[in-house]
Amino acid sequence: MVYRRTHQVVKRLAARRSAILAAARDTAAEGGMAAVQIAPVAVRANVAAGTVYRYFPSKAELISELIAEVSRDELAAIRRAADAAPGPSSALAAAVTTVAVHVLSQRKLAWGILAEPVDVDVSVSRLASRREISGEIAARIDAAVRAGHLPAQDTALAATALLGALHESLVGPLAPENLDDPAKLRDAVQTVTLLALRAVGVMDARARGLVVQAVLPAKALVGA
């Protein structure tokens, strides 16, 4: 063999792969999943359509990786926020607020990742994505239950319900319109966080306190 992959080439290949994924992500953030078609993504990544297939076996695989990537980022953010909280209830509040802020700051992308119709089958990766996030929330609920802050309950079902509430009310088709206004955005985040905390059994008065504390650090994340 007179040709071997040199380190430089390996790096270039990895960079190109990332560029294609990034192009897909940007496209989805702008125009939703429907806009993520091979040809436009290829153009955006400065490659030919055929090149995309050197890196991803199919469009389904490309989108699956996109979903996985976004999901990873989301999960990391949730963990970071929750781990920084002083107690289990605060951690849960922080986790919920983080999800709310995240989906609001990238609404089209979130909608695409979560629910937008896609012409290829991405159900397994969407399922995995939901499972990860839901599992994390469930763990936080469980911690609060074990600490005696919440009544015993089916934490997995509760976590799923909370995420459904957040997504539907913030990025679903009935989501309020003017969420670009920072004040309205904060109100919406507070409102849904309050709903979520009460849903799992936090007393109204205590929930209101937790919400206020959770929203302060989360606001800083909006830019991230």
Added chain:
Amino acid sequence: MVYRRTHQVVKRLAARRSAILAAARDTAAEGGMAAVQIAPVAVRANVAAGTVYRYFPSKAELISELIAEVSRDELAAIRRAADAAPGPSSALAAAVTTVAVHVLSQRKLAWGILAEPVDVDVSVSRLASRREISGEIAARIDAAVRAGHLPAQDTALAATALLGALHESLVGPLAPENLDDPAKLRDAVQTVTLLALRAVGVMDARARGLVVQAVLPAKALVGA
């Protein structure tokens, strides 16, 4: 003119139209929205593919009417259940339970109506459907707030969040598996109803009582 539509013909045309819609509904209930293709629906309705287009200008229109029809039924059931309740809080509990029971008893259809990817654009009719149901729930929350049973809140946002929670936890991809078992089904309905009531501010103890009362009549609706 030597031909005019006689009453008999008008009736036959209406019947055929209904048959096509019913075929579409059955198909969706069995195989989801993806299975609702013109050719299979036509076969099921005992007509040719072209005939479908004598009754519906496009597939999008057919599915839109399907969504509207299911939505109408759902709304009627919610109103019936809520109006039969003794007070505003019971009415809200009944409404929530009704939604839960309905989506569970026709999970594939519900998923198709609500969120399943469709190749044609049905966003407007889905939006209308959600608006109707959400509006009804919002009205019930509002009634409970005005009766002093709940704290003041953004009822529209709360209603949307509740529906999101119900749908995601009961028909979403993370919904529990063995909901065919009646006991498990009842547990799931009770759990999510409890979550929903607490979310809007019903005290835990009181919410548990409302749930029990609401689930009794709702169980009878499962067959409907």
Added chain:
DNA sequence: ATCAGCCGTGAATAGTTGTTCACTTCTTCG
């Protein structure tokens, strides 16, 4: 009975995109 006009038909059409592949260009190493 008969004919005008509507209803029903289903094979053919058309438009959309993911995917392929023969060919070109680039990279590595003797």
Added chain:
DNA sequence: CGAAGAAGTGAACAACTATTCACGGCTGAT
């Protein structure tokens, strides 16, 4: 430099279905 092989290209292909439409049969008034 030149050969070997990998990466990149993009036009052509394939598959899937909604939609069309020219034709045959049915319905209803005369």
